[in-house]
Structures are given as structure tokens and as C-alpha cells.
Amino acid sequence: MREIVTVHAEVLVIGGGGAGLRAAIAAAESGARVALLSKVYPMRSHTVAAEGGAAGVAQPEDDLEAHFRDTVAGGDWLCDQSAVSYFVAHATAELTWLEHHGCPWSREPDGRVAVRKFGGMKRARTWFAADKSGFHILQTLFHTALALPSIDRFDEFFCTGLLVHDGVCHGVMALRISTGEPYLFLAPSVVLATGGAGRVYRFNTNGSIVTGDGLAMAWRAGLPLRDMEFVQVHPTALPGSGVLITEACRGEGGILLNAEGRRYLQDYGLGPETPPGQPRNKTMELGPRDRLSQAFWHEQRAGRTVPSPRGDAVHLDLRHLGAERLAERLPLICSLSEKHVGIHPKDAPIPVRPAVHYTMGGVPTSVDTSTAISGLYAAGECASVGLHGANRLGSNSLAELLVFGRAAGERAAARARAGAPPPPGSALGHAREHLCAIQALRAKKGTVRLAELRDAMGSIMDECFGIYRLGPDMERGLSRLVELRESWSDLELRDASERFNTELIAALELSCALDVALAIGASAAARKESRGSHQRLDAFSVRDDERFLAHSLVDYAESGVPAIRYGPVEITSYPPEERVYGGEAQVGDS
Amino acid sequence: MTVLEIQRYLPESDQAPRWQRYEVEGEPAWSLIDALGYIKDHVDPTLAWRASCRMGMCGSCGVLVDGVPRLGCEVFLRDLPDRPARIAPLAHLPVERDLMVDTEGYLRRLRAVEPWLQPSDADPVGPVGERLQTPAQQAKYLETAQCIGCMLCYAACPQVAVNEPFLGPAALAAAHRYLSDSRDHGHARRGSVQGLQGVWGCTLVGTCSEACPKGVDPAAAIQREKVRGALSFVPSLFVRGEDD
Numbered sequence: 143m144r145e146i147v148t149v150h151a152e153v154l155v156i157g158g159g160g161a162g163l164r165a166a167i168a169a170a171e172s173g174a175r176v177a178l179l180s181k182v183y184p185m186r187s188h189t190v191a192a193e194g195g196a197a198g199v200a201q202p203e204d205d206l207e208a209h210f211r212d213t214v215a216g217g218d219w220l221c222d223q224s225a226v227s228y229f230v231a232h233a234t235a236e237l238t239w240l241e242h243h244g245c246p247w248s249r250e251p252d253g254r255v256a257v258r259k260f261g262g263m264k265r266a267r268t269w270f271a272a273d274k275s276g277f278h279i280l281q282t283l284f285h286t287a288l289a290l291p292s293i294d295r296f297d298e299f300f301c302t303g304l305l306v307h308d309g310v311c312h313g314v315m316a317l318r319i320s321t322g323e324p325y326l327f328l329a330p331s332v333v334l335a336t337g338g339a340g341r342v343y344r345f346n347t348n349g350s351i352v353t354g355d356g357l358a359m360a361w362r363a364g365l366p367l368r369d370m371e372f373v374q375v376h377p378t379a380l381p382g383s384g385v386l387i388t389e390a391c392r393g394e395g396g397i398l399l400n401a402e403g404r405r406y407l408q409d410y411g412l413g414p415e416t417p418p419g420q421p422r423n424k425t426m427e428l429g430p431r432d433r434l435s436q437a438f439w440h441e442q443r444a445g446r447t448v449p450s451p452r453g454d455a456v457h458l459d460l461r462h463l464g465a466e467r468l469a470e471r472l473p474l475i476c477s478l479s480e481k482h483v484g485i486h487p488k489d490a491p492i493p494v495r496p497a498v499h500y501t502m503g504g505v506p507t508s509v510d511t512s513t514a515i516s517g518l519y520a521a522g523e524c525a526s527v528g529l530h531g532a533n534r535l536g537s538n539s540l541a542e543l544l545v546f547g548r549a550a551g552e553r554a555a556a557r558a559r560a561g562a563p564p565p566p567g568s569a570l571g572h573a574r575e576h577l578c579a580i581q582a583l584r585a586k587k588g589t590v591r592l593a594e595l596r597d598a599m600g601s602i603m604d605e606c607f608g609i610y611r612l613g614p615d616m617e618r619g620l621s622r623l624v625e626l627r628e629s630w631s632d633l634e635l636r637d638a639s640e641r642f643n644t645e646l647i648a649a650l651e652l653s654c655a656l657d658v659a660l661a662i663g664a665s666a667a668a669r670k671e672s673r674g675s676h677q678r679l680d681a682f683s684v685r686d687d688e689r690f691l692a693h694s695l696v697d698y699a700e701s702g703v704p705a706i707r708y709g710p711v712e713i714t715s716y717p718p719e720e721r722v723y724g725g726e727a728q729v730g731d732s
Numbered sequence: 733m734t735v736l737e738i739q740r741y742l743p744e745s746d747q748a749p750r751w752q753r754y755e756v757e758g759e760p761a762w763s764l765i766d767a768l769g770y771i772k773d774h775v776d777p778t779l780a781w782r783a784s785c786r787m788g789m790c791g792s793c794g795v796l797v798d799g800v801p802r803l804g805c806e807v808f809l810r811d812l813p814d815r816p817a818r819i820a821p822l823a824h825l826p827v828e829r830d831l832m833v834d835t836e837g838y839l840r841r842l843r844a845v846e847p848w849l850q851p852s853d854a855d856p857v858g859p860v861g862e863r864l865q866t867p868a869q870q871a872k873y874l875e876t877a878q879c880i881g882c883m884l885c886y887a888a889c890p891q892v893a894v895n896e897p898f899l900g901p902a903a904l905a906a907a908h909r910y911l912s913d914s915r916d917h918g919h920a921r922r923g924s925v926q927g928l929q930g931v932w933g934c935t936l937v938g939t940c941s942e943a944c945p946k947g948v949d950p951a952a953a954i955q956r957e958k959v960r961g962a963l964s965f966v967p968s969l970f971v972r973g974e975d976d
């Protein structure tokens with residue numbers, strides 16, 4: 143086998159999206175020598191696609207307690223409340239920090255930062271840069287990182303596994319995509335910031351690189367994955383492509399109409415109807431995402447959706463906002479809609495339908511981002527710090543990347559300073575075997591086609607683990623997933639080349655996605671209640687705090703259906719209540 | 733059915749790039765990236781390109797479509813001509829494999845203009861500690877801040893082909909973005925921006941702005957920096973007038 147290249151660093155960050163870049167900057171500013179690994183150039187990471195904005199209390203009539211309560215209620219009480227408290231207390235400072243580094247947040251006429259309304263948030267507190275918030279955040283972070291000489295970037299390096307021995311993480315194994323060379327990165331601290339896993343489903347809003355690699359690597363290294371059954375379905379994406387049409391459209395006053403032209407959300411406990419263009423927090427179109435996606439499902443069953451060439455849809459009407467406001471606040475939406483469905487939103491409503499969007503679950507961490515493996519930290523969408531519970535509120539995750547990315551970078555740098563033992567020889571032997579096995583995959587013989595396996599996985603996930611779930615469907619899906627995962631080892635690969643062998647990368651991504659799909663499936667089938675994004679239509683259609691006010695933990699299994707355990711949810715000050723939206727949510731409000 | 737002629741180059745086995753013809757059973761609403769995916773899935777798993785977000789934001793998927801630099805995710809099969817379309821890697825940049833070109837050169841040029849805010853603590857701040865900036869002040873740089881680094885402008889610029897040290901449209905637009913930001917005080921970066929490797933290397937053909945999918949208008953940014961550079965020879969009064 144080819145010689146392994148070894149790289150030493152103090153802090154190793156896996157992932158160049160918002161969380162990874164923020165962690166790298168924080169670690170570098172704490173004095174650590176950082177190696178930043180990413181399978182794509184950092185500015186290509188999927189944070190770039192985020193449109194709507196990032197939450198942080200900014201207005202005098204708003205306060206941290208309100209942000210805390212919205213987040214906990216939005217998460218259907220499955221949030222760890224000390225993580226939520228930490229988050230809301232640090233979000234605004236992080237958004238301001240980004241401003242100091244150049245982020246062009248949209249402004250009020252007097253020069254202050256502007257905030258917009260977002261679903262499930264009682265007050266306007268979402269900072270935005272038109273409808274390209276993620277892009278500007280990522281750009282600002284990337285540019286800031288370019289200024290720091292102690293960050294060494296390893297762009298287009300594909301991480302294949304964590305080097306963990308006796309509960310300590312010593313580094314990672316990786317493949318340099320441009321040459322196919324095997325690499326070993328050694329460091330006392332490793333930050334996992336590899337993003338979510340939306341691509342385990344077929345119809346989703348995620349980029350093709352969002353395949354859950356980090357989740358699978360942590361799982362294989364012995365950590366459980368937490369709350370994996372909670373997958374957010376965004377109510378508004380373009381039929382066919384799944385391109386996201388941001389919630390900010392509704393925050394700015396857009397309305398949703400069924401085939402009969404009715405504002406159907408009022409029929410799902412989200413009314414009373416608000417005048418078009420005058421959105422009211424937590425009401426109608428600004429209800430939480432899970433409720434809106436569920437409403438679509440019912441409308442579709444009732445035959446009240448609009449047929450479109452690429453699938454049933456409802457109409458998102460923005461016409462009343464006027465051309466000028468659309469151009470100022472939602473320029474990307476206008477161009478996406480024109481290019482992909484040939485409709486300018488000033489002239490006609492946009493057809494939209496729900497699509498898988500966000501993985502609430504992930505690698506369990508404490509509030510300080512540490513995991514149960516010493517030296518391993520996790521932040522961003524791959525982590526489950528306890529912020530989102532059973533349903534994430536839109537605009538909380540971009541702020542999460544900054545708050546917990548920074549915390550991870552600082553913690554990782556502190557551990558590196560304190561010094562950690564070098565990896566034992568046996569760990570290095572294990573790394574060598576791992577890298578050898580990957581080299582042997584090129585042009586491997588087999589009978590299973592990669593695309594067929596990938597699509598079969600996605601279809602099962604769409605069918606059995608979507609907006610609504612049924613016990614028998616989930617059991618069927620689960621056994622299918624077990625089979626599909628096994629058949630990965632019989633893949634046929636045909637590209638024997640070393641340089642930019644993207645077929646090999648796709649095969650490695652698929653093996654990760656299959657693991658994550660199974661973790662989602664097993665966690666979903668075991669949760670016999672309905673909460674947040676996990677909604678069942680069988681005998682378990684209501685929330686059951688008695689038995690399931692608990693985090694699910696799925697343990698790794700080489701084969702078969704993995705076992706599920708439950709762990710406690712931390713409740714500090716806000717005991718469970720019923721989630722209320724629409725008119726009822728306004729009671730007692732000024 | 734759509735026919736594509738794709739430029740192939742496998743560095744381990746090809747002496748030189750070659751053309752390969754593929755037939756795609758696609759829908760009119762498919763993007764070129766969907767079509768490449770179809771080829772990889774059903775016809776030829778060795779075809780390589782970069783792509784991710786499929787919504788024109790990640791900047792990965794620039795290619796030449798019949799010689800014109802485009803984002804692959806913004807070209808739809810319905811828009812292709814009846815004859816076979818020719819898909820090639822972006823011009824003026826070293827080809828790594830198939831449709832993938834070298835990105836390092838662009839990033840080196842970008843880094844050379846120090847594309848990060850160089851602020852001053854003396855600037856007035858708002859209620860949450862943000863530096864105040866009115867929409868009018870923001871408008872001076874917002875257009876150039878939209879650059880996604882797709883390098884289409886490098887493929888369109890004749891100077892990039894002949895003047896190796898030339899920083900090129902996107903890097904110079906990034907310099908202009910920060911130099912035009914009321915919160916920035918990094919005037920030292922002008923050193924790299926003026927001169928023949930900088931704005932004075934531009935011969936004003938304007939093809940970069942035509943190619944740009946994000947309306948960045950690098951040609952206009954370069955012209956404004958030329959004016960700013962020329963003005964810096966006259967008393968500082970004028971410079972302040974340009975900067976506010």
C-alpha cells in the first residue's frame with residue numbers, strides 16, 4: 143500500500159462549514175496550531191445555502207427568557223434547558239462578533255442591525271443578510287480564517303474515521319481527494335463539525351455533500367447517537383429539485399394557499415387568519431415547521447393540493463409584498479423561483495411542498511461541546527448539545543454554529559495546551575489497517591450498483607420515516623435498511639484511479655448515510671409517542687411525557703437492528719406544557 | 733433525449749483531454765448537474781466534476797457550456813440547443829481531472845488582497861455593540877460582497893490567460909468590497925491592488941461582468957479602484973470624499 147502521510151497539529155477541526163470555521167478561528171485565537179480538514183473547499187460547505195437568518199435577542203422589547211421559552215416549547219420539551227440557556231445568553235454576542243468581522247447584516251435606516259420574524263419565535267429576533275444569511279456568515283468566517291496564519295487548511299481531504307483508543311481520541315484517518323494518498327492526522331484535540339445528514343432521504347433541501355459522515359464516524363468509534371428520530375421537514379421547498387424557499391418569505395408576510403385558494407393553516411389550529419402581509423408571530427404561516435408540514439400532508443390526502451409537473455404543491459403567495467421589497471429582502475428567492483420553476487413571485491405564487499431539511503439529533507455533547515470520548519468535541523448540525531429537542535426553530539441553528547463552534551474551539555485549544563498522551567502503537571496499527579482497507583475498495587468487484595443502493599435507501603426513508611410515521615411501515619423500513627446496509631459490502635465500483643476518484647468518495651459517503659439511516663429508523667420505531675417532528679398516526683399519536691420525556695440513544699451495531707436506550711432530559715425552569723400556537727399563543731401577550 | 737459532448741481528462745491515463753459523447757434520458761427541468769449525475773449513475777462512473785448545493789450559492793459547479801462559462805446548476809436541459817452541447821472545464825485554469833479545475837490559484841490571489849475587515853475601535857456602535865452602517869453605506873459594497881468564488885470570471889477574462897501574476901476579477905472585486913466598506917480601515921491593502929498585477933492589469937473588456945452569475949460586476953469594481961488609485965495622488969480631501 144501507498145505510504146501514509148502523517149500530519150501533527152494541536153487542534154484538528156473536521157469540517158469547514160460555519161461550525162468548523164468558527165471553531166478553527168477560536169482555537170487559533172487561543173494560541174493553538176490548527177489543522178482544518180474539509181471534503182470541500184470551506185466556502186462550498188452547506189452553510190452557504192442557508193437563507194433566512196440567525197437568532198439572537200436584539201430588540202429592547204425582547205429578552206433572553208422569551209428566546210429560551212420559544213426554543214424549549216418549539217422543541218416540545220425535549221431540549222436540555224441549560225444548553226438552551228447557554229445558547230440564548232451567547233447568541234447575540236456571536237452575531238455582533240460576526241458584524242465586527244464584516245458580515246453585511248441587513249440594516250435599519252439609522253444603521254442599526256435589522257431583525258425579522260421567524261416561525262415559532264414570539265418576537266422578531268432573526269438577524270439576516272437579505273436571504274443569503276448563511277452565505278454571508280460563511281464568507282465572513284472564511285475570510286477571517288484566511289487572515290490567521292496558525293490555521294493550516296487541508297481542503298478536499300475526506301475524513302474516513304476517528305482514531306480512538308481506550309476512550310481517547312488521538313486524531314483521524316483521511317484520504318487526500320486530489321491524489322488518493324492516505325493520511326493520518328494526529329492531535330490531542332479533535333473537533334467534529336461535519337454537518338447534518340439530509341441526503342439519507344431522497345427529497346430534501348440539502349446539498350449533495352450532506353451525507354452524515356461525521357455522525358457515522360462517531361458512531362463507529364463507540365459513541366451513541368442521540369434523538370436521531372427527530373428529522374425536520376421544511377414545509378416549503380420547490381417540487382422536483384427540493385431547493386429551499388426560505389421561511390423568511392413567510393416572516394416577511396407571504397401566505398400559503400391550497401388549491402381552493404384558502405389559507406388552510408387556520409384549519410390546523412394555527413389561526414385566526416392574519417391579514418396578508420401582516421404576519422403575526424407563532425400564528426398561521428409563522429407556526430412551527432412540523433405543524434406546517436403536517437398540514438400539507440392532510441391537505442394532500444384531502445385532494446386540496448395543486449398538481450405541478452414535479453409533484454403536488456401548495457401555493458406560497460408573495461405578490462402583495464411588491465417588487466421592491468422582494469428585491470430588497472428576498473432577491474435569491476426571486477431568482478431561484480424564476481430559474482427553477484419559471485415564476486417570478488411578484489407575478490404569481492410559487493409552488494412549494496415539504497422536504498427533509500435538518501437533523502435535530504447527533505453526537506451527544508455536554509454544554510461545553512465535549513463528548514464521552516476524551517479529546518473529541520462536536521459542534522454544529524452533527525452535534526446534539528440539547529438545543530433543538532424534538533423540533534428546531536428556524537434561525538436557531540446558524541447561531542448555534544457560532545456559539546458552540548466557538549466553545550468547541552476554545553475547549554479544544556485548552557486541552558491541547560494542557561497536553562495529552564501520544565497514541566499507543568496499537569492505535570497506529572489500527573489506523574494503518576483502516577487506511578489499507580479503503581485503498582482496497584477502488585474498482586472492487588461486486589454485484590450491487592451504487593446509485594441503486596443510494597436511491598433505495600432514500601426511498602425507504604421518504605416512505606417510512608417522513609412527516610407521519612406508522613408502526614408497521616417503520617418495522618418494514620427498518621428491516622429493509624438492515625439489508626441495504628449489508629449489501630454495501632457487495633458494491634461494485636468501476637473507477638480504479640487514484641486522483642479525484644469521486645466514485646470511491648461516493649461509496650464512502652453512502653456507507654455513512656446507510657449507518658445514519660439505520661440509526662434514524664431504529665430510533666423512530668422505538669419511540670412510541672408523538673412529539674415535535676416525530677409524529678405517528680397509529681396508537682401513539684400523542685405526546686407521552688410519562689414514558690418518553692427522554693432522549694433516545696442508539697448504540698452502534700455491526701449488523702442487525704441497533705439497540706435503543708433512553709437518557710434523562712434536563713429541565714431547569716420550564717416544565718412541560720402543551721405546545722400552543724395561533725390565537726392561544728397570544729393570550730397574555732402584550 | 734439530450735446528447736452531451738463532455739471533455740474528459742484522466743490524469744493517470746490520458747496524455748491530453750479528449751471528447752466523449754453521452755446520451756441522457758432526462759427531463760426538461762433537469763439541470764446540467766442532474767444530467768452529469770445521470771451519466772455517473774447509469775453510464776460511466778468515472779466522470780468527475782464538482783457540485784453541491786444545486787442552488788447557485790456554493791460556487792462549485794462552473795463549467796463551459798458551448799464555450800460560455802456557466803454554473804452547471806443554472807443550465808437546464810430545456811435551454812440546451814437541439815445539437816449536442818459541448819461541456820468543458822473552465823478556461824484559463826489548470827485542469828485537474830475531467831470538469832475539475834484548480835482552485836488554489838484563485839485562493840492564492842484572493843488571499844493576496846487581504847479580504848478581511850480591518851476595523852477601527854473608534855467607529856460608533858449601536859445598541860448591541862454593532863458598528864453602525866446605513867443601508868446607503870452598505871449599498872457601496874453589497875454588490876461585490878455577493879461573490880461566490882465560482883471563477884467563471886477567470887474563465888472569461890483574456891488577461892488571466894496571458895498575465896500570470898494578474899490577480900484577476902474576483903480577487904480585485906473582493907478588495908473593492910472591503911475598501912468600500914465604511915467599517916474598514918485597511919488602506920494598506922491598496923498596495924497589492926494597484927499596479928499591473930492589480931487593477932492596472934485589466935484591459936477593460938468587461939467579459940468578467942458578463943460571465944458573473946451573481947451580478948458582482950468585477951469590471952466596475954476594478955474601474956472604481958483605478959479611480960481611487962489615481963485620486964490618491966491628489967490631496968487627501970478628495971480621497972475622503974471617495975471613502976465615506
Ligand SMILES: Cc1cc2nc3c(=O)[nH]c(=O)nc-3n(C[C@H](O)[C@H](O)[C@H](O)COP(=O)(O)OP(=O)(O)OC[C@H]3O[C@@H](n4cnc5c(N)ncnc54)[C@H](O)[C@@H]3O)c2cc1C
Nearest residue numbers: 157158159160161181189194195301337522523537539540
Ligand atoms: C437550504 C438550507 C437553508 C437553511 N437556512 C437556515 C437558516 O436560515 N437559519 C438557520 O439557522 N439554519 C438554516 N439552515 C440550517 C443550517 O444552515 C445548517 O444546520 C448549518 O449550516 C450546518 O452547519 P455545519 O457547520 O454544522 O455544517 P456544514 O455547513 O454542512 O459543513 C460541514 C462541513 O463538514 C465537512 N465534512 C463533512 N463530512 C466530511 C468528511 N467525511 N471529511 C471531511 N470533511 C467533511 C464538509 O466539507 C463541510 O465543510 C438551513 C439549511 C439548509 C439546508
Ligand code: SF4
Nearest residue numbers: 879880882883885944
Ligand atoms: S466575481 Fe462573479 S464570476 Fe467571478 S468568482 Fe465571483 S461570483 Fe464568480
